[in-house]
Amino acid sequence: MWSQPYDVLIVGAGVVGSALAHALAHAPSSARRKPLRIALLERSLAEPDRIVGELLQPGGVAALRKLGMEDCLEGIGAIPVHGYCVAKTGENVHIPYPDRLEGRSFHHGKFIMALREKAKNAPGVDVIEATVNELIECPFTKRVLGVRATRDGEKESFFADLVVVADGCFSNFRTTVMGKAAAKSATRSYFVGAVLEDARLPIPQHGTVCLVRGNGPVLLYQIEEHDTRMLVDVRAPLPSDLKGFILSNIVPQLPAALHVPIHTALEKDRLRRMPNSFLPPTEQGGYHTKEGSFLVGDAWNMRHPLTGGGMTVAFNDAVILTELLSEVRDLHDWREISGVLHTWHWRRKGLAATINILSVALYDLFGAEDESLEVLRTGCFKYFERGGNCVRGPVSLLAGIAPSPLLLARHFFAVAFYSIWVMFTHARPVPVPGREKPVHAIPRLDEYPVLAVKSVHVFWTACVVFGPLLWTEIRWW
The missing domain is CATH 3.50.50.60 (FAD/NAD(P)-binding domain)
Known part of the structure; x- marks a missing residue:
């Protein structure tokens, strides 16, 4: 016909x-x-x-x-979204949208x-x-x-x-x-999704990104009055027992207020997954x-x-x-x-390249897999803590209202240099023989030569993360 x-x-x-x-x-x-x-x-x-396309x-x-x-x-039943909250080991950083802008979930x-x-x-x-x-x-x-x-x-x-x-x-x-x-397309991980009932986020009506040691980030945002979406980034290949993996490796690192809703959701519902692809x-x-x-x-x-x-x-x-x-x-x-x-x-290009590069670069930092990326992730967290333009600039990029790859490059490498500064000047955990918990101490002067070599590797890692992503967006074929 x-x-x-x-x-x-x-x-x-x-x-x-x-x-x-x-x-x-x-x-x-x-x-x-x-x-x-x-x-x-x-x-x-x-x-x-579906478990994505909700923000x-x-x-x-x-x-x-x-x-x-x-x-x-x-x-x-859409929920106003006023920004983000980045959570790491009990600390929260508030990243509001500028000028009282709102998204929706x-x-x-x-x-x-x-x-x-x-x-x-x-x-x-x-x-x-x-x-x-x-x-x-x-x-x-x-x-x-x-x-x-x-x-x-x-x-x-x-x-x-x-x-x-x-x-x-x-x-x-x-x-x-x-x-x-x-x-x-390249797939490095999967989002595993569930809906939590009556969960309390650290900051209401904000997307919450929880940084998890040894795993990719966990993303949470409210999608209706009583429903909150949880997306757990799990690297490929997926473990055979996904629920057990999340309960034992992920949940203990999340804010305590989320533990009961997550356990309830995992008992009541099946987990669904979507590949996280870059094309x-x-x-x-x-x-x-x-x-x-x-x-x-x-x-x-x-x-x-x-x-x-x-x-x-x-x-x-x-x-x-x-x-x-x-x-x-x-x-x-x-x-x-x-x-x-x-x-x-x-x-x-202005908007698409900015969001494309930012998404993969942030994933590389938040899902840190090696020592240099961990330094960059810590530096990124500290950079947001500074507030002011250190928050306004990045969140404007994230919100899709500042379509500028050059602005993104500026903040990305500002994070890289600030991460190196943090590595030299901020206290970090140091294991002590005979003590169960490490102590926190600022690096000594005799550690500076090793840190100088490490700083070169950190900066090179930042270039390796950002450079290829930029090239895929600006090439002519």
């Missing part, structure tokens, strides 16, 4: 797919007389149940407002259903429950003409001038669209992408979910793409679309 042709087909009614469908439908255009006809295809329109930074709220979709945050499924309903009510948008099986290509030019999908058990073909693939981190079409140019963006359009199609969202670019920046990047992408595509005269003209994709790729 063939459907009538559309202007745009969007595969995947998740965060970016739903937002882009709504935005394109409402975008004014001086280049086209007729409004767009858009098909938004999704395998299942039932409410999804929207202030920059994401602002982008959602630009898309005319801010009311999707209403009526779903919520149940992922409820937010997605609100986005889909908004898209469904947009003019010219058909939201269709169908499983996309393959892309339809012209046998001669290899241009993508549409998709083949299964709807109500029947095979059906959908055609459009432009096919946008937004089918998420487990994309079935990433390689098909980009071929050899497709980047490969750098590769430029699309021209010869880099199969003509007539391109990727958006996690199908194309992923970052570590520790900082909760994924949806902020996605909504910002939808804002820029809508603006650029609304000025295209002919969506079938691949040369014109390639120009749009090139412009989009570099216009999004």
